Amino acid sequence: MELNITINEYKNSMKEVQLSGSLDSNSYQQLDNEIKNLLESAIHIIVLNMKDLEYISSAGIRVIVKTQKALKLKNGGLYFMNLKPQVKKVFEIINVLPFMQIIDNLDEIDLP
């Protein structure tokens, strides 16, 4: 039930953040801290790869909303990959799916 975060350098302005486990009230702080560090750097594109994310609650969604706001201010972007059905369902309930940039692979992102 813990959260594991792996950060992969992709191109210099972009990082892929791989999440596995549970993003909940007990673990959201870990992701919040990692993203805070990324936002302080030159990174302006973040890809959240949710291939092994089994669970998300409103605490996790709050981190995502916060990240989206911050990246928008940096003229950057937040992308999502590999959402599991149960995670997708939570995004669906709060109606954020239409506003999310969901991609199948990293090559789809146009970098300046």
Added chain:
Amino acid sequence: MVVKKISLKNQLSELNILVDLVYEFGNEAHLSSETIFDIRLATEEVFANVVSHGYKSPGDQLIHITFENSGDDMSIIIIDSGKPFDIEKVEKPDINLPMEKRKIGGLGLFLIYELMDEVIYNSTAGKNTMVFKKQLKSHNH
């Protein structure tokens, strides 16, 4: 009928114990993995709300949680002695706004209402009781 009860301290680190009990209850009551997910999410949302907003600081105050199923429905009862909240006054999130325009709060309660069929909240004499009910779809084994 499956009944599971637990008393947890008002600390977010207790969440893992709660999640284990949700799975134990769900498996013994033969609930589908989708229903177990819904119960886990609704229970976490209320527990996190009570811990974060009901008390001045985390500590040893007890929050009592009961899960029970009978026939085609199940209920979750959460009792705490923290600050009561006015459920009607919790602002509903505007779910038509793009993500970056959304407010950060109010999502937990919104999810609970969407996931459960009935939500009853009552606060009397320093005791807050929240009851969730959910109809169960039969699960084939």
